[in-house]
Amino acid sequence: MLVNQLKYDLLLFSRELFYLIFTIIVPPATYLFMGTLYGDFTYAGGLNYAETYTPSFILLITFGVVFFAFGFDQVMNRTIGVEKRISITPVPKKTLLLSNILKSIIITSFGYFLVFFIGMIVHDLSFVPLNFVASFGFFMLLNAALLIISSAIYSLFTSVNAALVFSIVIFQIGMISGGFAMPVDMMPAFVQTIADFNPLYHMNQLFIAVWNGQFIVDNQSLLSIGYILGCVTISLLLLRFVYKVKK
Amino acid sequence: MEIVHVKQLKKSYGTNKVLRGIDFTAQAGEIIGVIGKNGAGKSTFLEILMTLKTYDEGNVFVFDKEVRSLSTHQLEGIRKQISVVLQPTQFYKSLKVVELLKLFKAYYKSSVNIEKIIADFKLEPYRKTYFNKLSGGWKQIVSLAIAFLSEPKMLILDEPTTGLDPHMRNILWAYITKYNKRTGGTVILTTHNMDEVELYCDKVMLLNDGVGETFDTTKRILDSGYKSIHDFYLSKVSM
Numbered sequence: 196m197l198v199n200q201l202k203y204d205l206l207l208f209s210r211e212l213f214y215l216i217f218t219i220i221v222p223p224a225t226y227l228f229m230g231t232l233y234g235d236f237t238y239a240g241g242l243n244y245a246e247t248y249t250p251s252f253i254l255l256i257t258f259g260v261v262f263f264a265f266g267f268d269q270v271m272n273r274t275i276g277v278e279k280r281i282s283i284t285p286v287p288k289k290t291l292l293l294s295n296i297l298k299s300i301i302i303t304s305f306g307y308f309l310v311f312f313i314g315m316i317v318h319d320l321s322f323v324p325l326n327f328v329a330s331f332g333f334f335m336l337l338n339a340a341l342l343i344i345s346s347a348i349y350s351l352f353t354s355v356n357a358a359l360v361f362s363i364v365i366f367q368i369g370m371i372s373g374g375f376a377m378p379v380d381m382m383p384a385f386v387q388t389i390a391d392f393n394p395l396y397h398m399n400q401l402f403i404a405v406w407n408g409q410f411i412v413d414n415q416s417l418l419s420i421g422y423i424l425g426c427v428t429i430s431l432l433l434l435r436f437v438y439k440v441k442k
Numbered sequence: 443m444e445i446v447h448v449k450q451l452k453k454s455y456g457t458n459k460v461l462r463g464i465d466f467t468a469q470a471g472e473i474i475g476v477i478g479k480n481g482a483g484k485s486t487f488l489e490i491l492m493t494l495k496t497y498d499e500g501n502v503f504v505f506d507k508e509v510r511s512l513s514t515h516q517l518e519g520i521r522k523q524i525s526v527v528l529q530p531t532q533f534y535k536s537l538k539v540v541e542l543l544k545l546f547k548a549y550y551k552s553s554v555n556i557e558k559i560i561a562d563f564k565l566e567p568y569r570k571t572y573f574n575k576l577s578g579g580w581k582q583i584v585s586l587a588i589a590f591l592s593e594p595k596m597l598i599l600d601e602p603t604t605g606l607d608p609h610m611r612n613i614l615w616a617y618i619t620k621y622n623k624r625t626g627g628t629v630i631l632t633t634h635n636m637d638e639v640e641l642y643c644d645k646v647m648l649l650n651d652g653v654g655e656t657f658d659t660t661k662r663i664l665d666s667g668y669k670s671i672h673d674f675y676l677s678k679v680s681m
Binding site: 199207210276279283285287288 | 492493532533534535536537545
């Protein structure tokens with residue numbers, strides 16, 4: 196049943212142009228375009244463009260997939276009645292949830308390898324097996340955190356239009372204050388303040404460090420990990436509350 | 443054989459008491475219409491029978507099992523025997539009709555042949571049409587075809603003919619009555635169309651402000667002096 200559900204979930208994703216554009220097309224295209232503009236720059240930690248922005252754009256794809264194809268999709272299914280109709284079938288809820296999670300993991304992993312491949316071809320990004328494995332493992336943890344946060348946020352929406360506007364706005368805010376467009380240090384003070392409250396910014400900083408083998412346990416990394424864990428905990432509590440109210 | 447037994451069912455949403463003590467039974471093979479004005483609690487009542495919603499007080503037995511006491515696994519077992527057509531009818535919009543049928547066949551682990559369902563419901567011209575490209579009437583037909591895929595013992599229909607033209611309504615009712623006669627399955631539905639209730643339903647339950655004001659056979663209601671179920675409804679329900 197799980198394989199069958201997953202097959203249809205992936206089929207549905209592939210037929211949604213809106214999801215494809217925001218997840219699989221825009222981030223890699225932006226990664227390539229930015230590379231032509233800032234490819235020769237040196238960034239924090241003495242890293243070059245590919246070392247800084249390859250993990251960033253992988254995370255951006257993950258953000259897009261988890262927020263659009265997972266979170267927003269849930270709102271759409273809920274508001275048009277699909278969720279209700281499916282919930283009356285004997286298919287276990289765990290199967291549906293697991294399929295949805297696997298779908299997100301497959302698509303985000305595709306994004307991971309796509310950006311990595313572009314980085315290798317265009318920016319001579321080196322392949323270090325140990326770093327690659329550590330990065331992919333950390334990427335999975337970030338994936339799980341984003342799935343929980345997204346699920347909690349979108350559980351509050353009862354209208355597709357509101358969820359759509361929110362998704363587009365949050366994508367922009369997430370992209371700018373998350374350090375995906377340019378280093379947050381170079382941005383105005385108010386953007387830097389927003390970044391402090393943006394879990395994506397913290398995820399991005401940690402992911403860049405892990406990707407490049409520069410992760411160290413210090414105040415900054417502990418603060419970032421703590422903030423992400425805090426967001427995940429609040430999200431889990433919110434999900435529990437919404438589930439109780441629905442019942 | 444008793445399929446559903448409901449005793450003093452109560453349900454509130456916060457301070458809003460939607461169901462205030464409903465008694466109801468459904469025997470195998472009966473077609474029962476649940477009527478009442480908007481907000482009377484019809485959909486909530488049906489959703490409790492579908493095992494979709496919990497309830498505050500009372501007892502709800504479906505296939506001799508109290509719904510409230512069932513585990514998630516047991517509920518899945520009950521749901522195998524129930525099929526529904528919801529209002530509004532919606533499925534994954536970017537799946538084709540044949541894909542939807544295959545998906546739901548897998549959900550119900552049904553042995554019914556998809557091609558037979560496509561032939562029975564005259565869906566051949568639409569088999570590769572995306573669900574959101576179908577007209578409202580054909581969406582309802584597909585929804586009914588999906589409902590029949592599992593060969594349910596009980597069919598619950600929430601306003602199945604709302605928005606359909608008379609031809610589509612006739613087609614839909616032809617399928618429902620055929621199913622009822624062929625399988626002896628129970629049909630419970632809500633509708634605002636009193637002519638349909640009079641024509642097709644064995645029993646009627648009138649819900650008024652969350653209370654089952656009348657629950658009787660259509661024949662007895664008409665024999666008690668009402669010209670039609672429409673008249674009965676108008677005399678019992680104020681605006």
